[in-house]
Amino acid sequence: MTSTPLSSLSLAILGLLSMQPMSGYDLRRIFTTTAMGRFSASPGAIYPALARLEFLKWTKPAPATSSSLRPRKAYMLTAAGRTALKEHLAEPVTREDIIWRLDHLLLRFSFMGLLPVEESRRFLLQLADGLGAYAHELQLQLDAFPDLAVPQPRLALAHGIESTLATARWARGAMQSLPPT
Amino acid sequence: MTSTPLSSLSLAILGLLSMQPMSGYDLRRIFTTTAMGRFSASPGAIYPALARLEFLKWTKPAPATSSSLRPRKAYMLTAAGRTALKEHLAEPVTREDIIWRLDHLLLRFSFMGLLPVEESRRFLLQLADGLGAYAHELQLQLDAFPDLAVPQPRLALAHGIESTLATARWARGAMQSLPPT
DNA sequence: TCCAACATGTAACTTGTTACATGATTAC
DNA sequence: GTAATCATGTAACAAGTTACATGTTGGA
Numbered sequence: 001m002t003s004t005p006l007s008s009l010s011l012a013i014l015g016l017l018s019m020q021p022m023s024g025y026d027l028r029r030i031f032t033t034t035a036m037g038r039f040s041a042s043p044g045a046i047y048p049a050l051a052r053l054e055f056l057k058w059t060k061p062a063p064a065t066s067s068s069l070r071p072r073k074a075y076m077l078t079a080a081g082r083t084a085l086k087e088h089l090a091e092p093v094t095r096e097d098i099i100w101r102l103d104h105l106l107l108r109f110s111f112m113g114l115l116p117v118e119e120s121r122r123f124l125l126q127l128a129d130g131l132g133a134y135a136h137e138l139q140l141q142l143d144a145f146p147d148l149a150v151p152q153p154r155l156a157l158a159h160g161i162e163s164t165l166a167t168a169r170w171a172r173g174a175m176q177s178l179p180p181t
Numbered sequence: 182m183t184s185t186p187l188s189s190l191s192l193a194i195l196g197l198l199s200m201q202p203m204s205g206y207d208l209r210r211i212f213t214t215t216a217m218g219r220f221s222a223s224p225g226a227i228y229p230a231l232a233r234l235e236f237l238k239w240t241k242p243a244p245a246t247s248s249s250l251r252p253r254k255a256y257m258l259t260a261a262g263r264t265a266l267k268e269h270l271a272e273p274v275t276r277e278d279i280i281w282r283l284d285h286l287l288l289r290f291s292f293m294g295l296l297p298v299e300e301s302r303r304f305l306l307q308l309a310d311g312l313g314a315y316a317h318e319l320q321l322q323l324d325a326f327p328d329l330a331v332p333q334p335r336l337a338l339a340h341g342i343e344s345t346l347a348t349a350r351w352a353r354g355a356m357q358s359l360p361p362t
Numbered sequence: 363t364c365c366a367a368c369a370t371g372t373a374a375c376t377t378g379t380t381a382c383a384t385g386a387t388t389a390c
Numbered sequence: 391g392t393a394a395t396c397a398t399g400t401a402a403c404a405a406g407t408t409a410c411a412t413g414t415t416g417g418a
Contacts, residue, residue, distance in 0.1 A: 034322065035319055035322050035338055035341060037280075038280065038281070099218075099219065100219070106337050106340055106341075107337070109333055109336070109337050110333050110334045110336075110337035110338075111333065112331075112333045113329070113330070113331025113332075113333050113334070120333060138216055141215065141216050148294070149294070150293075150294025151294075151358065151359060151360070152290055152291050152292065152293045152294045152301060153291045153294070155290070155291075155355045155358065156287050156288070156290050156291035157216050157291075158351070158355075159287055159348065159351045159355075160216055160287075162347055162348075162350075162351050163344060163347055163348055163351070166343055166344055166347035167340065167343075167344055169343075170339070170340045170343050170344070174336045174339075174340075177332065177336065178332060179332070
């Protein structure tokens with residue numbers, strides 16, 4: 001069984017719900033006021049995503065805490081949801097992830113407290129290696145780059161390399177700061 | 182008149198066509214084999230995008246160079262297309278761009294050889310300043326970050342800061358390497 | 363001749379966007 | 391009471407994805 005690919009928004013929602021039950025409005029507030037705000041906050045995205053997760057039986061309504069006429073609809077993870085989240089977090093880091101979905105990888109990492117710390121270490125190692133290999137490829141491309149009349153394309157490519165290396169450095173530093181096993 | 186927001190794919194196509202006429206297949210080849218590959222290569226994206234650009238009268242079919250039964254459909258920019266591209270490139274760098282569409286900004290920069298070099302300098306200055314301000318905001322968030330039982334969220338936030346600063350450094354370095362006015 | 367690679371395109375679907383609608387709650 | 395804000399949700403649209411369809415061309 002191949003797992004349904006998880007959008008960044010769904011992953012962010014699952015991860016936040018794994019910490020405590022929340023309503024759609026709570027989630028929106030987090031997305032608009034914190035650094036998690038990289039991940040969309042429009043109601044037209046959040047409420048359908050919550051509905052999809054409930055349909056998958058990965059979330060369920062949390063018991064109402066207030067008894068107003070229209071109680072806030074908070075959701076919590078089901079056991080299946082928690083399992084699906086952990087399985088997604090534990091997936092190997094692919095080259096495609098590194099090139100196309102680095103943001104998603106970082107989001108995954110931010111929730112990896114749910115897994116044993118060795119998983120985080122393994123993840124960071126795969127990430128650092130993959131980033132290093134990718135930076136090397138980009139460097140080869142830069143070396144072979146035709147010398148155009150304008151400097152901007154080379155500079156843009158150089159940014160790709162520097163940014164990739166910066167993330168690789170971060171990954172190695174983060175490994176050091178994880179608690180030892 | 183507010184300009185139609187330009188998707189990264191449309192921008193990449195316009196920029197490449199500004200250098201030489203190309204067919205959809207040529208574009209796909211560039212996207213799949215070079216570092217520009219960050220910008221989608223599926224035929225289901227490229228051909229509709231080419232059709233949209235032609236509908237806008239920003240591109241037109243280039244004169245056929247071979248006279249086979251089914252000549253490759255190459256496109257070239259129209260004067261209006263070139264103007265639209267230059268106007269898009271010259272737009273100010275917004276905070277939203279920096280947070281949400283950094284890739285798109287770098288793509289814009291890579292085509293800025295079309296404009297006087299002062300525009301590139303202005304762009305890089307705005308970018309470096311905006312990135313610095315954003316990194317500062319993230320640092321404040323990190324300082325105020327609740328001390329959780331797990332280190333991953335703080336580390337992920339730290340990545341955001343380091344990556345932002347790395348790009349700011351690149352922008353300042355790139356400014357130095359532009360030819361003087 | 364026939365098969366692989368070239369080249370363009372379409373259909374169904376996914377998931378996001380903005381703008382709007384609607385009702386509940388709270389502050390004044 | 392009423393206006394602002396809280397909170398959930400929908401509709402129309404945008405632009406990507408994968409998978410498929412179709413015809414062309416060149417080489418063994």
